[in-house]
Amino acid sequence: EPEVTQTPSHQVTQMGQEVILRCVPISNHLYFYWYRQILGQKVEFLVSFYNNEISEKSEIFDDQFSVERPDGSNFTLKIRSTKLEDSAMYFCASSEVEDRDGYTFGSGTRLTVV
Amino acid sequence: AQKVTQAQTEISVVEKEDVTLDCVYETRDTTYYLFWYKQPPSGELVFLIRRNSFDEQNEISGRYSWNFQKSTSSFNFTITASQVVDSAVYFCAGARGGNKLTFGTGTQLKVEL
Secondary structure, X not given: OOOOEEEOOXXXXXXXXXXXXEEEOOOOOOEEEEEEEOOOOOOEEEEEEEOOEEEEEOOOOOOOEEEEOOOOOOEEEEEOXXXXXXXXXXXXXXXXXXXOOOOEEOOOEEEEEO | OOEEEOOOOEEEEEOOOOEEEOOEEEOOOOOOEEXXXXXXXXXXXXXXXXXXXXXXXXXXXXXXXXXXXXXXXXXXXXXXXXXXXXXXXXXXXXXXXXXXXXEXXXXXXXXXX
């Protein structure tokens, strides 16, 4: 069964450092997403990406965040200067345009900012 | 804007009991999609079901069943004969196809022996 792959599974970084979270979406999917879940809270939308550009972003997705699809397979989320409050689980997801089985999520990257 | 309400924060049941998780999805859209995801203690999001707003047929998959009623905006999820392995946080979510998912706050289900 096709999977969305996220690396690393856990990353610890110092406040102020840049981090890049990596995702490999399902190959025939066209929409890509990043979501965030602060510990014990609900899953929140960050950004959606389609046709090599951002299609929608939330208020959380400020200038410190950026996304990129550097090649035909990877989809990355960069946090330029991490803050303590960026500590969360970050999920990548992908979907087809006419999705039948739901958005497929990766297993997440747990980011800890110290 | 869409709003997903899961009023039950935590539910505890004894194994083999049936349990229903409630979800209310509010939107002005006439076409939308509803989902349930399971998040076990390991943290990943496991897709359970997707329903279209124009399909109000109930669905059963093994011990799981879903009841969607458009008139009340409810999309409830029932686990029959619950098991300890069902212990997880369950999220209801909605979307306008191809767009972002809006999640509810989740219901923590604890199934005890």
